[in-house]
Amino acid sequence: MRPSLLALSLTLAAAGAHADEGMWLPSQLPQIATQLRDAGFEGDPASLADLTRPPLNAVVKVGGGTGAFVSDQGLVLTNHHVAFGVIQYNTSPERDLIANGFVAADRGDELPANPDFRVLVTTGFDQVTDRVLADARGRTGRAYYDAVDAAEKALVAECEQQPGYRCSVANMHYGSDFYLVRQLELRDVRLVYAPPEAVGNYGDEVDNFMWPRHSGDFTLLRAYVAPDGQPAAYSPDNVPYVPPAHLQVSTDAVAAGDFAMLAGYPGRTYRHRMASEFASQVEWTLPERVALYGGLIETVEAAIGSDADARVKYASTLAGLENGLKRAEGELDGLRRSNAVATRQADEEAMLAWLADQPAARATRADITAAQALLDETEATRERDQLLGAIARFPQLLGSAMRLQRLALERGKPDAQRESGYQQRDAALIEGGLKQVQRRYAERVEKALLVDLLTQYVALPPAQHVPEFDAVFGGTPEQVRANVDALYAGTTLDEEAERLRWFNATPEEVAQADDPLLQAAARLQPALLRLESEDKQRAGELLRLRPSYMEALIGYRESRGEAVYPDANSTLRVSYGQVSTMDPRDGVRYLPLTTVAGIVEKHTGVAPFDAPRPLLDAIAAGDFGSTADPDLGTQTVNLLTNLDTTGGNSGSPVLDASGQLIGLNFDSNWEAVSASWKFDPRYKRAIHVDMRYMRWLMAKVYPAPHLLAEMDLPVE
Amino acid sequence: MRPSLLALSLTLAAAGAHADEGMWLPSQLPQIATQLRDAGFEGDPASLADLTRPPLNAVVKVGGGTGAFVSDQGLVLTNHHVAFGVIQYNTSPERDLIANGFVAADRGDELPANPDFRVLVTTGFDQVTDRVLADARGRTGRAYYDAVDAAEKALVAECEQQPGYRCSVANMHYGSDFYLVRQLELRDVRLVYAPPEAVGNYGDEVDNFMWPRHSGDFTLLRAYVAPDGQPAAYSPDNVPYVPPAHLQVSTDAVAAGDFAMLAGYPGRTYRHRMASEFASQVEWTLPERVALYGGLIETVEAAIGSDADARVKYASTLAGLENGLKRAEGELDGLRRSNAVATRQADEEAMLAWLADQPAARATRADITAAQALLDETEATRERDQLLGAIARFPQLLGSAMRLQRLALERGKPDAQRESGYQQRDAALIEGGLKQVQRRYAERVEKALLVDLLTQYVALPPAQHVPEFDAVFGGTPEQVRANVDALYAGTTLDEEAERLRWFNATPEEVAQADDPLLQAAARLQPALLRLESEDKQRAGELLRLRPSYMEALIGYRESRGEAVYPDANSTLRVSYGQVSTMDPRDGVRYLPLTTVAGIVEKHTGVAPFDAPRPLLDAIAAGDFGSTADPDLGTQTVNLLTNLDTTGGNSGSPVLDASGQLIGLNFDSNWEAVSASWKFDPRYKRAIHVDMRYMRWLMAKVYPAPHLLAEMDLPVE
Incomplete structure (x- = not known):
């Protein structure tokens, strides 16, 4: 029997080609502990190895993206664009939450999401390769496919017999290994705080994929459960879900070169595809x-x-x-x-x-x-x-x-x-x-x-x-x-x-x-x-043959002291790197922090550059309090890092060296569109909301001191 | 009689609003010696006070722009676009100097310019205010105009009686002061060295007014005179003109923040126009x-x-x-x-x-x-x-x-x-x-x-x-x-x-x-x-009334310890500043040095981005010798400074703190189009050929070791 390829790759002290490339499985992190520490991580990589335990189980699937618990009362931080359906669902001509944003005055004021909106907390991630491949082994072609398909469907059906859970089988390294993913399905999700669309989606399609960005693309939701703690559909009797872990928003400054780490659910990458597939794609x-x-x-x-x-x-x-x-x-x-x-x-x-x-x-x-x-x-x-x-x-x-x-x-x-x-x-x-x-x-x-x-x-x-x-x-x-x-x-x-x-x-x-x-x-x-x-x-x-290719690739990398992360497949991954400039072309440098001055520069009064009056007034007043950047002397807005992301990473939390939340991923740059096939360290960047901008908006522009207090943050 | 306004403004220790703003008359430089030295100038500002004496008389009018002598044998450095008519004049279907460039193997190989092409060496710059205004005083309107016009014409006619000279009257501060400019008119100018158009005008209209730039916009000409030393039309018997001074091309590295100084003939600015004229222009x-x-x-x-x-x-x-x-x-x-x-x-x-x-x-x-x-x-x-x-x-x-x-x-x-x-x-x-x-x-x-x-x-x-x-x-x-x-x-x-x-x-x-x-x-x-x-x-x-406005403006500035340079009027001016980044918008920084990597990035094979094969090969070979930038480890191409320029400054030499030639001005940035009315230090930049790029092209790509030797430069 073929040994687990993943296990093989995990035995390596990875010295990957690019320090910044990699959508690592949490279980791989202890093996790349040296690189993580060299990059500036101050915590214990072993503490990140199990995605079903704190702190990584604070990172959840939200709608079509990623999110994270940020309080012990079920408060979930995700992107405005990830939660947009929830905001839209609660919008009416009389109460335009898209245009005006929303601040729930208290728990009773929080608004139920559309009934199909979900927050998923991963509680199980177990290797099931042998069960999935048991019937397939010895078969070929369509029969191999059908055997894998039937085994996966059986595993999912069995797993979902436990009420309140949604299950799926994740396929690592193109059929090399299979994992049964079990997720608690939180069905009562409520809208707590959303900035106006002109803040949360400032720049919209014009700025999409572009740096520099100036978007407050965040929203706060809250997950509720039945009084007995079980997942349930909306009911006024439900109570806030107490998550197994939550992240602490940082109150420290952020600067170019700082360590950064991101956890989320990247959808699909093709980086380990065969050379002929690369050629076919490009040619x-x-x-x-x-x-x-x-x-x-x-x-x-x-x-x-x-x-x-x-x-x-x-x-x-x-x-x-x-x-x-x-x-x-x-x-x-x-x-x-x-x-x-x-x-x-x-x-x-x-x-x-x-x-x-x-x-x-x-x-x-x-x-x-x-x-x-x-x-x-x-x-x-x-x-x-x-x-x-x-x-x-x-x-x-x-x-x-x-x-x-x-x-x-x-x-x-x-x-x-x-x-x-x-x-x-x-x-x-x-x-x-x-x-x-x-x-x-x-x-x-x-x-x-x-x-x-x-x-x-x-x-x-x-x-x-x-x-x-x-x-x-x-x-x-x-x-x-x-x-x-x-x-x-x-x-x-x-x-x-x-x-x-x-x-x-x-x-x-x-x-x-x-x-x-x-x-x-x-x-x-x-x-x-x-x-x-x-x-x-x-x-x-x-599905039958590619594992041999991956086995060879992983073995070859091992011979060079390099670890291999599986291509992305919507399972939780961790990437690490730095707050980073980028030189898109000779003579031009993108700075890694944008400021509120850029909002004013872009403002035309016409969507998508119609900054709301309260925001413009607050910028003009210059009252940035504890959220001002000490070096720039003004309020930052967005952050650029060299973290490895792809579609599905929307809403991923970005952590600093001590594990505190400094950013919320919401986009990547245009030059990185090709990163699903090839990570190019010169061009691959990820774009985040600087948490100081969120804090400033919540402190000074559309105040929600009770929510700042709930997140253990200063209220000004 | 009104005192000379210019003299008034010259008595001031200028502390202008922006250290980098100013198209100073050379005679003003001793008065701003402190600022010059504070900015990093290492020479004696007094040595720059007389534009008819070395070193400033090395700076000449060439065609429609500026140039400078760079050898004691009449070699003139100016822009490819300033000398373009000369290159075009010598181009035929059989010998396409526009496409292929030109290197004269020796003096006999140098090609005569079109007969109307001129190099003008300023030999006199004398105040003639009293003569110009003698008849005008006491008159108004049309009579004032005609009296000034007649006096100027008479001065020019008298001056041009000396053969070989062209004369003009320059009007400072809108009729406040008048100067008789006498220029030696060198009529035998020959083409010595020109890069191919795809180097000298790389990017053409697409890159015009844009940073980052990658243009080798330079050409070398040589001025000839009759054997008796007098200006003369082309003759094979003519000999190289021995200029009264020439500039030395630098062999040092250049970096952001370095002092830079530019001399040239800016055409027109309107910065001292009245407020109502600003309003009228904009509104x-x-x-x-x-x-x-x-x-x-x-x-x-x-x-x-x-x-x-x-x-x-x-x-x-x-x-x-x-x-x-x-x-x-x-x-x-x-x-x-x-x-x-x-x-x-x-x-x-x-x-x-x-x-x-x-x-x-x-x-x-x-x-x-x-x-x-x-x-x-x-x-x-x-x-x-x-x-x-x-x-x-x-x-x-x-x-x-x-x-x-x-x-x-x-x-x-x-x-x-x-x-x-x-x-x-x-x-x-x-x-x-x-x-x-x-x-x-x-x-x-x-x-x-x-x-x-x-x-x-x-x-x-x-x-x-x-x-x-x-x-x-x-x-x-x-x-x-x-x-x-x-x-x-x-x-x-x-x-x-x-x-x-x-x-x-x-x-x-x-x-x-x-x-x-x-x-x-x-x-x-x-x-x-x-x-x-x-x-x-x-x-x-x-013309009669504006001098009062200028008198008030200069007096007011004097009361604040500030000097006033006259608006540009095609007379020789000096500006100083630094090799400088620019942030065109929030989150984006233009770097002050471009490199040959940018030529390759822009290369499409189609004009204006059709870098010649010898250039691409030399870049690929990476043999940059003594011209490589020590920090960047590669060959630089263009330089960005915050020097104060306008139309007419094409071909202006850019000097370092010790007066050596580090750049050749050829363009400014799009954001600075409005600088003819208003100098905005955030946006005003000037774009130069880095002399190290010229040296590299002449050493390694289209070699001309004899010309490098003539300029006292290393041949590799």
């Missing part, structure tokens, strides 16, 4: 995405023309395409600038050279070769896969028809055997999506978009063609146009009532539907299922 | 220019439409309008950001309060009141004046007609009495302008432009109307359109031969011309002459 995926999205934007724009109604309906689609385009361009620029492909290639070659000298590594080498062959194989149809992905994603009516047909198919099975996303628990989401269509659909635009994608599809070489698609849409641009016209002329899926009728129909009724789009979707479905099955076959093989 | 002139130019751009663009030929013809006009618009917007932003109007207003009020307490200042106060009234008066017709100025400037054919009529009028007078610009010496320039018209004229566009301006004119209130313009163009937009159509339908001035025929015709023939545009110009001419005369009347009065 094909990203440039093709740029081309595809750029073309779709032109097509949609041309189809909208001067139709104001269509413009409104496609505003969100266009914004999504433009955002995707911008991100792809940014990621491409970053990966090229960092020379990511060549660096990963040289690293992999060195690893393989090392591996060739290892005893008994023949099976490992064979697995790596097989994985490489599988990746090469997927490239044969990547153009088609990209186009079919876009066809399933962008057209609203065709997409609805496909979802209705798939739903009909899945409903024919017992719930537990249905595909994820089509189970009973997913029904509300599907129904909501079918209702949404109306707000994002105009026939002329959808047809133009679909014809654009299908025209690209018919131009593909025969080897990439799918018979069912050819049969439904034809083999020439002219046939495509005629077929799309006919499908949309005959369908009634543009009516919400019709879509919901089919949503509620029996599988047999859907199968016999006379709607041309539903019929087309029925003819396409075998192809989609076949392609999905091929995907799972490959995914299963990769 | 009317600049916003109106933005509106006018913005509107003209739209009009010209619409008239061009898809006409490719017209687009080429109006490319220069559009570029000029867009540049003017951008500069006006930049100046407006800067003056508002610096709160220039309120600051100048408060300063003037304090001055007037001080003046009220001065004995025997009644006449001074009366003059200031009168000057203020005159300025207020000009505001009554400023809308009209702006429009008539644009009508005279932008339409090519109407402008040609106006110039031809004026020329005919002036030719009826003895040459000496003709208006400047219409004397015999100006004939070639006028003829060239008439030829140029063809390349910048398309009937439809010119008519649209003229109709736009005249339509704005007819909408003005009656008090601003000019009868002759109304008579020629009509009083309604419809009449304007019809009259413009008729004028352009009938004219033959769109033919070059016709324009030149009228240029060579007698005044009588022009007066009897049957061309409708020439006839229209003849009817407009009395109005233009009348308005011009009113202008001169006001200019004469201001």
